[in-house]
Amino acid sequence: MHTTRAKRVEIIIEAPMESRLTNVLDRSGVTGYTVLPVLGGSGQSGRWTREGQVSSAGGMVAIVCILRTERLDAMLDAVFDVVERHIGVVSITDCDVVRAERF
Amino acid sequence: MHTTRAKRVEIIIEAPMESRLTNVLDRSGVTGYTVLPVLGGSGQSGRWTREGQVSSAGGMVAIVCILRTERLDAMLDAVFDVVERHIGVVSITDCDVVRAERF
Amino acid sequence: MHTTRAKRVEIIIEAPMESRLTNVLDRSGVTGYTVLPVLGGSGQSGRWTREGQVSSAGGMVAIVCILRTERLDAMLDAVFDVVERHIGVVSITDCDVVRAERF
Amino acid sequence: MDTVLTLAADNLLSPLILFFALGVLAALARSDLTIPEAAAKTLSLYLLFAIGFKGGVSVSGHGVDGDLVASMLAGTVLSFSLPFVAFAMLRVTTGLSVVDAAAVAGHYGSISIVTFVAATSVLESAGIASEGYLVAVAAIMEAPAILSALWIAARFSADTGNPVDARDRQGLLREILLNGSIVLLIGSFLIGYITGEDGLVEIESFVVSPFKGVLCLFLLDMGLVAGRGLRSSAKHLRPGLIGFGLLMPVVGAGAGLLGASLVGLSVGGTLLLMTLSASASYIAVPAAMRVALPEANPSIYLTMSLGITFPFNLTVGIPLYLSVARAVGG
Amino acid sequence: MDTVLTLAADNLLSPLILFFALGVLAALARSDLTIPEAAAKTLSLYLLFAIGFKGGVSVSGHGVDGDLVASMLAGTVLSFSLPFVAFAMLRVTTGLSVVDAAAVAGHYGSISIVTFVAATSVLESAGIASEGYLVAVAAIMEAPAILSALWIAARFSADTGNPVDARDRQGLLREILLNGSIVLLIGSFLIGYITGEDGLVEIESFVVSPFKGVLCLFLLDMGLVAGRGLRSSAKHLRPGLIGFGLLMPVVGAGAGLLGASLVGLSVGGTLLLMTLSASASYIAVPAAMRVALPEANPSIYLTMSLGITFPFNLTVGIPLYLSVARAVGG
Amino acid sequence: MDTVLTLAADNLLSPLILFFALGVLAALARSDLTIPEAAAKTLSLYLLFAIGFKGGVSVSGHGVDGDLVASMLAGTVLSFSLPFVAFAMLRVTTGLSVVDAAAVAGHYGSISIVTFVAATSVLESAGIASEGYLVAVAAIMEAPAILSALWIAARFSADTGNPVDARDRQGLLREILLNGSIVLLIGSFLIGYITGEDGLVEIESFVVSPFKGVLCLFLLDMGLVAGRGLRSSAKHLRPGLIGFGLLMPVVGAGAGLLGASLVGLSVGGTLLLMTLSASASYIAVPAAMRVALPEANPSIYLTMSLGITFPFNLTVGIPLYLSVARAVGG
Numbered sequence A, B, C: 001m002h003t004t005r006a007k008r009v010e011i012i013i014e015a016p017m018e019s020r021l022t023n024v025l026d027r028s029g030v031t032g033y034t035v036l037p038v039l040g041g042s043g044q045s046g047r048w049t050r051e052g053q054v055s056s057a058g059g060m061v062a063i064v065c066i067l068r069t070e071r072l073d074a075m076l077d078a079v080f081d082v083v084e085r086h087i088g089v090v091s092i093t094d095c096d097v098v099r100a101e102r103f
Numbered sequence D, E, F: 001m002d003t004v005l006t007l008a009a010d011n012l013l014s015p016l017i018l019f020f021a022l023g024v025l026a027a028l029a030r031s032d033l034t035i036p037e038a039a040a041k042t043l044s045l046y047l048l049f050a051i052g053f054k055g056g057v058s059v060s061g062h063g064v065d066g067d068l069v070a071s072m073l074a075g076t077v078l079s080f081s082l083p084f085v086a087f088a089m090l091r092v093t094t095g096l097s098v099v100d101a102a103a104v105a106g107h108y109g110s111i112s113i114v115t116f117v118a119a120t121s122v123l124e125s126a127g128i129a130s131e132g133y134l135v136a137v138a139a140i141m142e143a144p145a146i147l148s149a150l151w152i153a154a155r156f157s158a159d160t161g162n163p164v165d166a167r168d169r170q171g172l173l174r175e176i177l178l179n180g181s182i183v184l185l186i187g188s189f190l191i192g193y194i195t196g197e198d199g200l201v202e203i204e205s206f207v208v209s210p211f212k213g214v215l216c217l218f219l220l221d222m223g224l225v226a227g228r229g230l231r232s233s234a235k236h237l238r239p240g241l242i243g244f245g246l247l248m249p250v251v252g253a254g255a256g257l258l259g260a261s262l263v264g265l266s267v268g269g270t271l272l273l274m275t276l277s278a279s280a281s282y283i284a285v286p287a288a289m290r291v292a293l294p295e296a297n298p299s300i301y302l303t304m305s306l307g308i309t310f311p312f313n314l315t316v317g318i319p320l321y322l323s324v325a326r327a328v329g330g
């Protein structure tokens, strides 16, 4: 099956920032992204867990975005404007996709 | 620790197709897969979110399958029979696994 | 944007083992990890699904940990002490991170 | 006519409608008000549980009269045939593709259980009795329309060679018939029938007393979903489609009226069969269509069913059908 | 004997059992009916909350008599010792490995709170009183069996060198004792005891009236889980295991009867202690076993407990134990 | 003073407080007892739904008197101004940074609806009436404090150049005003007002009877969250902060008393406005602060609000405010 190299960016960020980040993604020209729930985690700001959160302020989400390599830099710049001042982690992986014209 | 190269395939597909896809995976000879929930996303068919869905028709799931490289092609062929006509995204990443005999 | 190579380790393990595994991670010197819910899956021990579980004994979670390459071996050793006797899958992927000093 | 207006006005100011409207407005205003998915599903399970059980108890009280089988039959015929009517109307009045039109048509042959419940609660307020077994008719009307829609799509569409292979087709049929909401509705109906009044007494304060309040919460959620759908799919709502979404329920209600007269249902029962025929599915059919007719655009059928026809029936439709049922039946 | 049959027949046609059966059938037929995980957990929290609270109120009403401590002691002894009986039986009648047998044995020493609740509701229907503090006995019986199972596994098993290190062992003990369901049950019991009838009046329409309906919904879910378990684990169900799953509850009930006689419980209390001893855990113990005895196969113990023993107690067991308790106590 | 103590003692032994305490203890003891997130959210939606609706019905009964507008105004002024008081106190008594102090101050200007509900239930037990429209005042007091906090942070903080750009600022304002809990509370209030007693009769057994029981369950969850917060954020709780968390509610209650006197509220209404002013937000404001003031440390404001001030108000505060309200009003 014919595949093409692309990038998979995974962003873990606070739930209240989700809509801001996806707005930025929409504007940065990526063709899509997927939001996954997160149960809990640990980082510089300590350990947390989703269960029994009265407020959604403490929760996080993971956003996965697959995009063509040439779009990566523009996307990262856009994302960092939002992520910078917030709790969050960004990682980038090489991947292969089928139907490259979609990305 | 001794590790072996393998492939990690991530498929994002509509929830109503989950059982069809996992049936196909079972038949294609992979040794396992994991299904993760998805909260929302955006793509060619627009933006959607899981919250408050009355019907499960609109939701999506992410399926992660780790498999030996030599099984990849057979697996992708099988998967595409299902994914093709449906909304969905497939990406493939190189990975390393321990206990390679499991995959 | 300046990025640095790192490792992304993904561990799928039974929910009752979550706290043991994250304790081990904390002790092994990683700077953080994220826990994602899992809906279902299939492996050597058969197929299972989360819905309608009366007990949490059957559920699984996915733990993602991004860490500097030089910490990988110590981390895998620590993790395997826990995972070995339990149902679970570990995969390691190369990735790039920004703000490498965090990991 | 006077009664229609009074009824409609009364109906419009009931908590049920108002909570639905609150949901629509909140979604249109982009409020972040949401009901968690697990809660929405659980509310809907509760409604099916309660309505099935009460229906069964009511049949156990009044006994199974000969009309039950006739009503079941009428429901099945309506569900099978309405998609053809809807498909013809859609092809004439809108520019939808064959596949999209078939998918929408399937929704209008099937039923909306919440619309049914809303009609029941209008009957209650008006003190009009109805046949308890119409719950079972509701359950039986969910599925046939799906088969009609698939047949229409296969028959009139050129592009799909052999969309679903034999193994999947069988699986699909089983899925449609063993759909969770059908199983729960029929199962609770049977349990209600078996345990009768004694059973009802035991769980009355779970299935009867809080029912309307739960329904309000559920309608709030449906309003949120409908509002979000309207906002994001406004572009699909060309006048032809909107017209169809308002006309088709009236046509369906007419067919239901015919069926009810043939069977000889009471005024209450007539209203319920009219409402079932007039209503469009938004739970079972969309899920089936994603699997069986993936080329059809879900935004279209979900918006039509939930954003146009559901509120129409809830506000104008049910009072209208009731006054017709009364005129004909009384 | 006549009474057993009548009781069993009555019991079989109660909504509780019928909804459990509906769940089993739906799962066996592969319907996609499911209760969301969050809802299932919440229903189970509700049951613990309500049953603990009502138990505490009832003790506050009748006062703490000397039997309370004796019953607690009896429960603890039963929970500690039944796993040894179960283990011996399993090793003789089945080919299970030491670890699997130990894990299963742990489940049968511990208790199933839903079985307990079902017995309570049979008592209510029959108008038989019981000691309120048996809820506390239920809570106390959850944990000791786990320790026995671990001890058995460590003692008789060769392959596991030192399965759990010291730090983890301590953690494990704390986890077992501070298990969420034990904490909620005991906590609600104490709150019920402290606030007494006044407290009950305040929250009666939450913890009393809808209780049975919620229980029906929960049993539907348990039926779904049991049915799915039976479907996927049928291969593990050799005759020896099935036999054990039917015999062990009767043996347990016998031990419970002995304990009840020594303590001098009422007929109702005797039934409840018998039921506790007869029932097998499917919430607390499986979770503990995954951590502490990961080599044990979860399909075996979950299927045994939920697929065989739970329905047996629900349908045949409880009426049987009640007629024995009556014969002995009356 | 005697009454305060009696009231406080009564209050301390109510199921509400005891379930909160159970949650705190369970969390401190590291029990794995948890309420699923979806359930916690649904319980909180239920409380907003029920309290808004009942408030609206009560206003529809008593009619809109001139005090409504005055009370709304008083609430708005209180919510706008209390953050300034809190900020000044925090800067003097604690070493918090400007941003952290502004964020905490925002929480104390806004309100906690559960504290309000607890005060309502104390009024009910004591048989004291209150103005139904205070529910609407509660809703209106949620948001202004957030704006004050942002203004304070922008005014006194050097480090944040232009934290939020124009587009985001607008979005933020809309988000704050259309926050789900405000929309649901106001919406239910209006629906209650429109449908009046007739509407209440229809859904009474959903919004009235089980209310207190649901509140117990919700308070259990809040106790768990508060306990977890205390455990993990104990290091942030320096004496100055604890002192602020206990003093600020009393200061707020004083301001509320002043407002209530100016408006001329009844004793019951005075207690409620005092309680609103004394309470600190833990749902709406934290979410807004994460977006608008991400530099502020969430552990600090959540622990202050939920771990110190909420239990203080629940146990000591409300009885204290009631006896003051009585002394002044009677």
Ligand SMILES: Nc1ncnc2c1ncn2[C@@H]1O[C@H](COP(=O)(O)O)[C@@H](O)[C@H]1O
Binding pocket: A012, A040, A041, A042, A043, A044, A045, A046, A048, A060, A086, A087, A088, A089, C031, C032, C033, C034, C035, C064, C065, C066, C067, C103
């Ligand atoms: N090294 C890491 N690997 C995976 N997830 C991480 C890592 N560091 C932080 N996170 C996630 O990001 C959240 C915030 O991290 P922090 O800003 O470091 O507190 C954590 O709660 C984790 O969910």
Ligand SMILES: Nc1ncnc2c1ncn2[C@@H]1O[C@H](COP(=O)(O)O)[C@@H](O)[C@H]1O
Binding pocket: A031, A032, A033, A034, A035, A064, A065, A066, A067, A103, B012, B040, B041, B042, B043, B044, B045, B046, B048, B060, B086, B087, B088, B089
């Ligand atoms: N580039 C992408 N990266 C990650 N997820 C995507 C991407 N494109 C689409 N998706 C996911 O796949 C779903 C369907 O995509 P589409 O078929 O393009 O509408 C979306 O709702 C997303 O959840």
Ligand SMILES: Nc1ncnc2c1ncn2[C@@H]1O[C@H](COP(=O)(O)O)[C@@H](O)[C@H]1O
Binding pocket: B031, B032, B033, B034, B035, B064, B065, B066, B067, B103, C012, C040, C041, C042, C043, C044, C045, C046, C048, C060, C086, C087, C088, C089
């Ligand atoms: N090859 C695989 N790819 C992805 N996930 C897997 C794979 N094998 C197993 N898993 C996950 O790990 C769980 C336990 O696997 P096992 O121990 O093989 O039964 C399964 O239920 C899956 O969720």
Ligand code: NA
Binding pocket: D082, D107, D108, D109, D110, D111, D112, D252, D276, D277, D278, D279, D280, D281
């Ligand atoms: Na219809």
Ligand code: NA
Binding pocket: E082, E107, E108, E109, E110, E111, E112, E252, E276, E277, E278, E279, E280, E281
């Ligand atoms: Na037992």
Ligand code: NA
Binding pocket: F082, F107, F108, F109, F110, F111, F112, F252, F276, F277, F278, F279, F280, F281
């Ligand atoms: Na305040």
